[in-house]
Amino acid sequence: MKGEYERAEKELNKALNLRPNYTVLSKDIHVIRQAEALAKGLQEVEQKIKQKQYDEAAEQLENVKKEYEKRKGPLFNPFQKEITRRDITITVGKIKQELDELTTIL
Numbered sequence: 001m002k003g004e005y006e007r008a009e010k011e012l013n014k015a016l017n018l019r020p021n022y023t024v025l026s027k028d029i030h031v032i033r034q035a036e037a038l039a040k041g042l043q044e045v046e047q048k049i050k051q052k053q054y055d056e057a058a059e060q061l062e063n064v065k066k067e068y069e070k071r072k073g074p075l076f077n078p079f080q081k082e083i084t085r086r087d088i089t090i091t092v093g094k095i096k097q098e099l100d101e102l103t104t105i106l
Helices: 005-018 023-050 054-069 077-101
Strands: none
Touching: 005 023, 023 054, 023 077, 054 077
């Protein structure tokens, strides 16, 4: 549902109530929760980037990467692009911060 994890989970729960013996629905709910956790982790990284807390953002991003690597399936594919984007943003932010701290050029 294009990142609308709560809505997707609600719909799956409705379906599970109608078909309680469909174990695939329970598995899908579990997968949705995993994707939601990754999305929240990326949001935390983004917040730290906005606050220019690049070391903390990098640490949080490493945790997200580790969780992402455990996941498989088309639901998780878009996360790779977001992880890469935030990784680049952190690197550029750190470099810019270092340049701003330079007082002389040798």
